[in-house]
Amino acid sequence: MTDSLYPIAKVAHLLSLGQPDELVLVRGWVRTKRESKQDFAFIELNDGSCLANLQVVVPGELPGYATSIKELSTGTSVSFKGKLQASQGKGQRIELLASELHVLGTADPATYPLQKKGHSFEFLREKAHLRPRTNTFGAMARVRNAISFAIHSFFQERGFLYVHTPIITGSDCEGAGQIFQVTTLDLARLAASGRAVDYSQDFFGKPAGLTVSGQLEAEIFATSVGDCYTFGPTFRAENSNTTRHLAEFWMVEPEMPFYELADNMTLAESFVKYIIRQVMEKCGDDLAFFNERIEPKLLESLNNIISHNFIRLSYTEAVEILQKSGQSFQFPVEWGVDLQSEHERFLTEQHFAQPVILYDYPRQIKSFYMRANDDGKTVRAMDVLVPRIGEIIGGSQREERHDVLVARMQECGLKPEDYWWYLELRKYGTVPHSGFGLGLERTVQLITGMVNIRDCIPFPRTPKSAEF
């Protein structure tokens, strides 16, 4: 059906730049059809290149009109040749007057699951193979793409190296949550035999699992080739059933030598703002859609984020604010306990109504690798909290002093010999360094206003759910 007279065009291109009398070939899927029995029909054609549809006018005199128009129900794939013309109707600048149509694949309206009208997100999660054909999930896919691109360009513009850290990692070395085990052992036979598992017989000769973080490996490169970042899938086998946790998610983890905590916070703030600005620039229509249909204050809150400095607040100051707030919290606040969701929400949504960076947390509630402060009580950790989502970034300055790190590991019940290579980074040419992790899906949540993180990734993996 290709034809040099009719150049192939994307709907996004035609809607923004198409001119009357241009001949084009467009291909996509029918969203809706409005029929005028004798005369002609309007087809709303979507090809995913943008949120909007191209209105195609199919005249009644087209050969085979009666049969082919009947097939053009919602979900049908079709290609049209025709001529652009200024639209007589309201709602679109330009439309296509079809001169030829080919139905590529029909979609039986009696069984096609997607209707013209909206569906609940719960229903659409069961149709993950078709939901990208809806406005919301098409928009989500484009925004997610723009965020991913912005992540790379932010770091590439600053000379960071993109480092690929392993997906499969050896043993229980990371301590950041439950790991998914990776094995080639025949579990059914093992269970039947009643024998103990002998990991020396396993593929790697020892227990292995899916990564929960690329941080430790990123530190290897930060302390050799300089500023770097990882960006890839991450796995947590926690039995988490919330709107902001996934068993498989994507995480960005920059790691920078010579950065102290304040530098880390500055980078994190620039990073979040950069991503939002990029998406606003590239996906304006999609964000307008989310603002209209999903979260009415979305654009207002995104503008608020990019136009103010993030509040920087020590954990100790935060505790004081919460204690003096007069709020009745379900969980009382006292120095030394981790802050609850309700506390974080109070700070970001009510007290400041802005993103907040909390830092210098009590050492007993944070990880072994975070650098100890001189007060003996706190470590140089920082969390970036945003309204509605909560923690979007968690990071720290890393402990670079060999003896302090060893002592801290022992205090946390970890065996230093398991981390021999991590410790050698401190033994040979150690430097102060810092880094953080940003959850991609939570960023999608923040920027789209989508309530549930399961709707911010194409194929969500959660407990009891991995159909697609």
Place this chain on the structure above:
RNA sequence: UCCUCGAUAGCUCAACGGUAGAGCGAGCGGCUGUUAACCGCUAGGUUCUAGGUUCGAAUCCUAGUCGAGGAGCCA
């Protein structure tokens, strides 16, 4: 994992322990440069599963499965 709520037509939901309905979607017809089009008619049900109570269960009880919201874990 804990707490709470839910599961009925393709979808979203009603139905006091007593004949399972509506709106939307779909099919058919009408009307119309329409645009979440509109108007009329028609079809469509193992009420999540397994037990139990009862003359009688969508409805009450028990267990389970799945889903949602909140909490924890965190990105």
